[in-house]
Amino acid sequence: MEKKRTDDSELGPVPPLRLDRFGFLKQEPSPNGLPKGRSAFEFEREERRVRKWRKMIGVGGSDWKYYLRRKPHVVKRRIRKGIPDCLRGLVWQLISGSRDLLLMNPGVYEQLVIYETSASELDIIRDISRTFPSHVFFQQRHGPGQRSLYNVLKAYSVFDRDVGYVQGMGFLAGLLLLYMSEEDAFWLLVALLKGAVHAPMEGLYQVGLPLVQQYLFQFDQLVREQLPKLGEHFTQEMINPSMYASQWFITVFSYSFPFHLALRIWDVFLYEGVKIVFKVGLALLKYCHDDLVKLPFEKLIHALRNFPEDAMDPDTLLPMAYSIKVSKCLEELKQQYDKKNGKNLKPTEDEKPA
Amino acid sequence: MPSRRRTLLKVIILGDSGVGKTSLMNQYVNKKFSNQYKATIGADFLTKEVQFEDRLFTLQIWDTAGQERFQSLGVAFYRGADCCVLVYDVNSMKSFDNLNNWKEEFLIQASPNDPENFPFVVIGNKIDVDGGNSRVVSEKKARAWCASKGDIPYYETSAKEGINVEEAFQCIARDALKSGEEEEIYLPDTIDVGSSSQPRSSGCEC
Numbered sequence: 001m002e003k004k005r006t007d008d009s010e011l012g013p014v015p016p017l018r019l020d021r022f023g024f025l026k027q028e029p030s031p032n033g034l035p036k037g038r039s040a041f042e043f044e045r046e047e048r049r050v051r052k053w054r055k056m057i058g059v060g061g062s063d064w065k066y067y068l069r070r071k072p073h074v075v076k077r078r079i080r081k082g083i084p085d086c087l088r089g090l091v092w093q094l095i096s097g098s099r100d101l102l103l104m105n106p107g108v109y110e111q112l113v114i115y116e117t118s119a120s121e122l123d124i125i126r127d128i129s130r131t132f133p134s135h136v137f138f139q140q141r142h143g144p145g146q147r148s149l150y151n152v153l154k155a156y157s158v159f160d161r162d163v164g165y166v167q168g169m170g171f172l173a174g175l176l177l178l179y180m181s182e183e184d185a186f187w188l189l190v191a192l193l194k195g196a197v198h199a200p201m202e203g204l205y206q207v208g209l210p211l212v213q214q215y216l217f218q219f220d221q222l223v224r225e226q227l228p229k230l231g232e233h234f235t236q237e238m239i240n241p242s243m244y245a246s247q248w249f250i251t252v253f254s255y256s257f258p259f260h261l262a263l264r265i266w267d268v269f270l271y272e273g274v275k276i277v278f279k280v281g282l283a284l285l286k287y288c289h290d291d292l293v294k295l296p297f298e299k300l301i302h303a304l305r306n307f308p309e310d311a312m313d314p315d316t317l318l319p320m321a322y323s324i325k326v327s328k329c330l331e332e333l334k335q336q337y338d339k340k341n342g343k344n345l346k347p348t349e350d351e352k353p354a
Numbered sequence: 355m356p357s358r359r360r361t362l363l364k365v366i367i368l369g370d371s372g373v374g375k376t377s378l379m380n381q382y383v384n385k386k387f388s389n390q391y392k393a394t395i396g397a398d399f400l401t402k403e404v405q406f407e408d409r410l411f412t413l414q415i416w417d418t419a420g421q422e423r424f425q426s427l428g429v430a431f432y433r434g435a436d437c438c439v440l441v442y443d444v445n446s447m448k449s450f451d452n453l454n455n456w457k458e459e460f461l462i463q464a465s466p467n468d469p470e471n472f473p474f475v476v477i478g479n480k481i482d483v484d485g486g487n488s489r490v491v492s493e494k495k496a497r498a499w500c501a502s503k504g505d506i507p508y509y510e511t512s513a514k515e516g517i518n519v520e521e522a523f524q525c526i527a528r529d530a531l532k533s534g535e536e537e538e539i540y541l542p543d544t545i546d547v548g549s550s551s552q553p554r555s556s557g558c559e560c
């Protein structure tokens with residue numbers, strides 16, 4: 001009822017925030033590659049997709065497992081086209097296995113948040129305002145967004161005290177919190193790091209960042225195999241993937257890529273695993289290949305951290321990424337890497353090829 | 355592009371998380387400050403052209419992630435550095451106490467030819483915060499530490515207000531230049547350098 005008619009309250013008129021459809025503050029003029037004003041046709045197509053998806057997952061996800069068992073390829077194809085935004089939060093929980101974790105562990109999250117203390121609390125607090133700082137949900141100091149982010153990260157740092165809190169985890173948690181509740185986001189983080197469905201990601205954050213090192217090795221070799229001319233150019237310019245790709249893996253493209261692209265990558269990432277990160281990385285290099293091979297070191301580094309907008313259009317980039325085959329190579333490169341590091345005695349059930 | 359000869363000076367910025375490394379670099383290179391920097395993941399990189407006595411140099415500045423765990427990724431950037439900037443926050447004793455760790459760690463990882471005389475510059479940042487009232491590390495204490503470590507040049511800055519940033523970086527560039535490790539680089543022209551003779555740059559030491 002209280003329509004605030006009094007424009008000149010103590011705070012003065014609040015300038016209207018210009019937000020994009022995901023809640024990020026709009027950058028100056030740059031249209032972020034999204035269709036402005038959808039046509040009636042597009043709108044209807046979107047509606048049809050949502051109806052198909054609803055049918056597929058059933059009420060609250062009740063039909064999901066059945067459908068998945070019967071028609072995994074249909075699921076894969078639909079996910080690759082992008083999960084409808086209104087169902088994303090639910091579907092992510094279903095495909096990541098986090099929903100099952102949540103149901104099997106009632107009360108655990110609350111316990112972690114309320115009763116436990118973590119050695120990482122100060123580290124987490126320091127980074128809270130530096131995680132998606134341009135998103136409206138996380139902007140307000142001590143607001144609900146920042147509080148949720150803190151809770152999820154603190155809970156995780158208690159849940160696995162060896163990993164604790166590592167910079168980068170905040171971007172995973174932040175992205176998830178835009179689509180689900182704190183507790184759901186926490187269990188999805190657990191599902192990812194502990195490997196509910198795919199290879200566990202915790203090695204990205206453990207001391208020495210062993211999995212980052214492994215992925216960078218694999219990525220470097222893949223570039224050399226699949227884009228030899230560029231690989232050669234990188235060697236000449238002394239560029240290695242740790243200079244540009246570590247944040248791709250550590251935050252699964254959520255750190256600095258356009259949000260609508262990051263979401264599409266996450267759809268596939270949660271269903272198909274980390275190989276999509278390699279594929280997208282390779283697709284970006286492939287798309288920009290002819291420019292990149294001409295650039296000297298400094299411009300090259302800059303270009304690898306600031307891809308042009310057309311390269312980051314999901315409808316161009318993702319089909320290109322899907323067409324790149326990496327599974328077999330990744331497996332071989334992992335063995336190579338383990339051998340190089342004298343780790344071949346360790347059982348390696350965690351990387352599965354398909 | 356003309357194949358013009360230049361000199362490259364490589365600078366690494368180290369220090370605890372949140373002391374303002376990214377802000378300092380951006381203030382120096384872009385003359386801008388933002389409240390909206392994200393925590394640096396891995397490393398970031400900017401360059402700036404600087405001129406000394408008619409000679410043009412490219413200052414290549416590597417901004418690193420401050421969390422200790424990311425140090426294992428640092429190796430690739432530390433090598434070949436001409437100057438290392440150690441940053442702390444004058445409002446945080448811990449960030450000051452850690453300067454020595456950062457210094458030692460750098461010398462181990464970068465293994466410069468002459469570690470005794472490798473140029474460091476120390477920056478105490480965030481002098482603007484709370485009008486200086488929340489300061490816990492005195493200038494005297496910081497200068498004493500720098501003196502004890504072989505007269506490391508010391509600057510107090512505010513990356514937010516742009517105070518002393520230019521001066522600090524001029525000193526950094528000068529020291530990098532003096533370090534004698536001038537690395538002549540040639541912008542790639544059509545000469546085939548012969549790939550087999552190139553040292554592999556990737557090899558992450560794990």
